[in-house]
Amino acid sequence: MQTFTSVGCTVCGCVCDDLTVTVDRGRVTGARGACKLAEPWFLAQNTSSSPAVLLDGQPAEPEAAFARAAEILRTARYPLIYGLSRSTTEGQRAAVALADRLGATIDTTASTGHAPSIVALQQVGESTCTLGEGKNRADLVVFWGSDPVVTHPRHMERYSVDPIGRWLPGGRADRFVVVVDEEETETAKRADLFVQVPSARNWDALWTLRMLVRPTPPGPLASCEGEPPTGSPCDPLLPGKGEEEPNPLTPFAPSPALSELAGRITAARCGMFFFGAGLTRGKLAHRTVEALLQLVSELNDRGRFYARRMRRFGDVAGADSVLAWQTGYPFGVNLSRGYPRYNPGEFTGPNVLARGEPDACLLVGSETVADFPPAALEHLRKIPVIALDSSGAEPPVPTAVRFTTAVYGIHRPGTAYRMDEVPIPLRVLLPTDYPSDADVLNELLKRVG
Ligand code: SF4
Numbered sequence: 001m002q003t004f005t006s007v008g009c010t011v012c013g014c015v016c017d018d019l020t021v022t023v024d025r026g027r028v029t030g031a032r033g034a035c036k037l038a039e040p041w042f043l044a045q046n047t048s049s050s051p052a053v054l055l056d057g058q059p060a061e062p063e064a065a066f067a068r069a070a071e072i073l074r075t076a077r078y079p080l081i082y083g084l085s086r087s088t089t090e091g092q093r094a095a096v097a098l099a100d101r102l103g104a105t106i107d108t109t110a111s112t113g114h115a116p117s118i119v120a121l122q123q124v125g126e127s128t129c130t131l132g133e134g135k136n137r138a139d140l141v142v143f144w145g146s147d148p149v150v151t152h153p154r155h156m157e158r159y160s161v162d163p164i165g166r167w168l169p170g171g172r173a174d175r176f177v178v179v180v181d182e183e184e185t186e187t188a189k190r191a192d193l194f195v196q197v198p199s200a201r202n203w204d205a206l207w208t209l210r211m212l213v214r215p216t217p218p219g220p221l222a223s224c225e226g227e228p229p230t231g232s233p234c235d236p237l238l239p240g241k242g243e244e245e246p247n248p249l250t251p252f253a254p255s256p257a258l259s260e261l262a263g264r265i266t267a268a269r270c271g272m273f274f275f276g277a278g279l280t281r282g283k284l285a286h287r288t289v290e291a292l293l294q295l296v297s298e299l300n301d302r303g304r305f306y307a308r309r310m311r312r313f314g315d316v317a318g319a320d321s322v323l324a325w326q327t328g329y330p331f332g333v334n335l336s337r338g339y340p341r342y343n344p345g346e347f348t349g350p351n352v353l354a355r356g357e358p359d360a361c362l363l364v365g366s367e368t369v370a371d372f373p374p375a376a377l378e379h380l381r382k383i384p385v386i387a388l389d390s391s392g393a394e395p396p397v398p399t400a401v402r403f404t405t406a407v408y409g410i411h412r413p414g415t416a417y418r419m420d421e422v423p424i425p426l427r428v429l430l431p432t433d434y435p436s437d438a439d440v441l442n443e444l445l446k447r448v449g
Contacts, residue, residue, distance in 0.1 A: 001022055001023065001024040001029070002022065002023045002024075003020060003021070003022050003023075004020070004021045004022075004023065004427060004429055005020050006018060006019075006427075007019040007020065007021045007031075007409075007427055007429065008409050008416065008424045008425065008426045008427065009034065009038045009041075009042075009314075009409070010086070010313075010314025010315060010408065010409050010416050010426065011037050011038045011041050011314060012037060012038075012151065012152050012153075012311075012312065012313070012314065013152065013310065013311030013312060013313065013314065013316065013317065013418065013419035014152050014154055014155050014158065014159070014418065014419065015314060015315075015416050015417070015418040015419075015424045016033070016035075016038070016154050016158060017424050017425075018033055018158075019031055019032065019033040019034055019038070019042075020032040020033060021042060021429055023429055023430060026046055026430060026431075027045075027046045027430075028042045028043055028044075028045045028046070028410075028429065028430070029043075030043075031043065035153035035154045036153055037153055038153075042410075044392065045407060045410045045429070045430060046391075046430065049391050049392060050391040050392060050404045051404065052403070052404050052433070052434060053065040053401070053402070053403055053404070054399065054401070054402040055068060055400070055401055056400060057398065057399070057402075065401050065403065066443055066444065066447060067447070068400065068401050069362075069386045069400075069401045069403075069444055070444055070447035070448050072360050072384045072386060072400060072401070073098075073102055073360060073362065073386070073444065073448050074102075074447075074448045074449065076102070076104075076358075076359050076360035077359055078104075078105070078336075078352075078357050078358045078359050078360075079099075079102050079103075079104040079105070079358060079359070079360045079361070079362065080104060080105050080106075080107070080349060080352060080353070080358035080360070080361045080362070081095055081098065081099045081102075081104050081105070081106040081107070081361075081362045081364065082106075082107050082108075082109075082349040082361065082362070082363055082364070082369075083108070083109060083363050083364040083365040083366065083367075083368070083388075084108045084109065084315075084316075084319035084322075084323075084364050084365065085108060085109040085110075085313040085314065085315050085316035085318075085319050085365060085367075085368075086313065086314060086315065086364075086365035086367060086390070086408075087315060087318075087319070087364055087365060087408065087414075087437045087438075088315055088318065088408040088409075088412075088414030088415055088416050088426065088437075089318055089321075089322055089414065089415040089416075089417075089423075090408075090414050090415070090436070090437075090438040091364065091408070091414070091436060091437030091438045091441060092315075092318060092319050092322035092323070093322055093326065093438070094437065094438040094441035094442050094445065095362075095364050095437070095441055096322060096323060096326040096327065097441075097442075097445055098362075098441050098444055098445045098448070099333075099335050100326075100335050101445055101448060102335075102448060103335050103336040103337075103338065104335060104336070104362075105332075105333065105334045105335070105336070105347050105349075105352060105358070106323065106327075106333050106335065107331055107332050107333070107347065107348050107349035107352075108316060108319040108320060108323060108330070108331045109312075109313055109316050109319065109365075109367075109368045110316055110319065110320055110330065110331040111331055111332060111344070111348040111349055111350060111351075112350060112368045112371045112372070113277065113280065113311070113312050113313075113316065113368075114280055114309050114311060114312075114316075115280070115331060115332070115344055115348065116279075116280045116285035116286040116288075116289055117275070117279075117280055117286075117289045117309050118320065118330055118331065118344075119286040119289075119344055120286045120287075120289035120290040120293055121289075121293060123286070123290055124290050124293050124294050124297070125293065125297065126293055126297075126307060127293070127296050127297045127300055127305060127306055127307060128306050128307055128308055128420075129272075129306045129308070129420070130420045130422055131158075131159040131160070131308070131418065131419070131420045131422070132159075132422075133306070134159060134160060134272040134306060134308065135158075135159050135160065135163050135165050135168075136165040136166040136167060136168070137165065137166075137167055137168070137269075137270040137304060138160070138165075138168075138175065138270045138271060138272035138306070139168060139174055139175055139176065139268055139269055139270055139271075140175070140176050140178070140264055140265065140268035140270070140271035140272070141160050141161060141175055141176070141177045141178070141271075141272050141274070142177075142178045142179075142180065142261070142271065142272070142273045142274065143177075143178070143179045143180070143181075143187055143191070143274050143275075143276070143310075144179075144180045144181075144202075144273055144274070144275040144276070144278070144279055144292065145180070145181060145199070145202065145275055145276050145277060145278020145279035145280070146181075146187070146274055146275060146276025146277070146278060146279075146310045147181070147185040147186060147187045147188075147276070148160075148187055148274070148276075148310065149185070149186035149187045149189075149190065150185070150186050150187075151276070151277075151310070151312065152310060155274075155310075156187075156190070160272065160274065161175060161177055161190075167270075176192050176193070176264055176268070177190070177191045177192050177193075178191055178192065178193045178194075178195065178261055178264065179191040179193075179194050179195070180194075180195040180197055180202075180205070180261070181194075181195075181196070181197070181278055182196065182197060182198050182199045182278065183196070184196070193257060193260055193261060193264070194257065195255070195257040195258055195260075195261055196255075196257070197258075199278055199281060199282070200282070202278070202279055202288045202291075203284070203287060203288045203291050205258060206288065206291035206292050206295055207291055208254050208258060209254075209258065209261065209262055209265070209295055210291070210294065210295045210298065212254060212258070212259065212262035213262050213265050213266055213295075213298075213299065213302075265299065265305075266302065268303060268305075269303050269304070270303060270304040270305070270306075271296075271299065271303070271304075271305045271306070272305075272306050272307075272308065273292060273295075273296055273305070273306070273307045273308070274307075274308050274309075274310050275289070275292055275307065275308075275309060275310065276309075276310035277310075277312070279292065292307060293307055308419065308420060309419065310419060311419035313367070313368075314409075314416055315408075315416040315417055317417040317418065317419055317420075317421050318415070318416055318417035318423075319331075321417055321421060327340035327342075328340055328342070329342035331344070331348065332344045332345075332346070332347040332348040332349075333347060334346075334347040349372075349376075350372045350373055350376045351376075353372065353375075353376035353377075353379045353380055354372075354373050354375040354376040354379065356375075356379045358379070358383060359383055360383055360384050360385075360386070361380060361383060361384075361385050361386070362385075362386045362387075362388075363385060363386070363387040363388065363389075363395065363399075364388050364437055364441070365388065365389060365393075365437075366387050366389055366393065366395035366396065366397075367393065369395060369396050369397065370396045377396070377397060380397040381397050381398060384400040384401075385397055385398070385399045385400055386399065386400060386401045386402075386403075387399045387401070387402045387403070388402075388403050388405045388437050388440055388441075389402065389403075389404065389405065390404065390405060390406075390407045391404050391407075391434070403435070403440050404434050405434055405435060405436055405437050405439075405440060406432050406434040406435065406436045406437075408426050408436070408437075409426035409427065409429075410428075410429050410430055411428065411429075411430055411431070411432035411434065411436075412426075412428060412432075412436045413425070413426055413427060413428050414426045414436075
């Protein structure tokens, strides 16, 4: 039996790197420090199980699979490369090189997650910091549209709520924790304050907060009869209480909880806003995230305030980073003209598939494909799909060629980026005969000519 310490976990964007993993006869037998998401994942890892290669669903020789995959990619007029968040820097770099050679469109799983946040920060900038700085300084922690107890189980313990920080020697006791969400989540149950805001009213609530925390207090308040108590401008054409005429400039009644949040913000020395999927849904989600980023930037007039995206998958932050340093853009990049073009919506994977544009697709990890809109999934079923997936993963669409690849951080070393873009080295725990994503992609690069 072997014991490995300081093991990194890539199941979620926290990329915790303090696990102790025991291995016995080609299997992971224990994972100390792993959360309820990570433990079953580690225990399911072994040296091998799935066939290395499937051609049209049948086991085949690797040579035949590479030849078929290269042929599909070489003859495609509009190839799409999608995924990358279960890979590492090495695999992501190889995927960009292949996309460049093919003149393909390349996109990451950000387009099913934080794409609106990326668009927003490109518009208004971002006041941000590492998780370490937040842990050491933030005496106010706000989770907006995010439920880390469920999605990032060790986030609160390691980075945001419980740990002792350099300027927070009392740990949890020195922090005030707020959850803003549409319903009381598991995280809200552990918070000091819960502010209920329907997801469609997040923008309104954020703008109301911006008004409430300004040094000049708002004017007389009007009520929002019959509206959810968000403190949002329900309808600017409705007259406020005691007014005869509609007044579009009338400020609106914030809920008591939202007012308390404003008070906590003005009293805080340092605040950290973690925002998640609850803020990135809907067609105008980028405007909502812009409002949060602007609020946080403005708050730096009175103290230190930071915003941080709660990234979902292990290395989605790395996928954005690698694409950005290789092409200049973080996701949704088209290379068909020999230079990178970026346009979310026009070149993002789910959108191009829903419009039926690609005639071949290479999935580097298929874990988010099930989240695609039905039209995109339908088109994927009509075109040849090449998938690189770990042993046991099942793509939700039929594949022409499927390569089983090694898992970074289990079978292969690599670098994954935590949600705050801090690179974390990954260790090898088990031997395997499977190639890595980078090995397969580099071999395809050689073969497509
Ligand atoms: S919080 Fe995330 S990275 Fe940390 S152990 Fe759990 S699943 Fe792994």
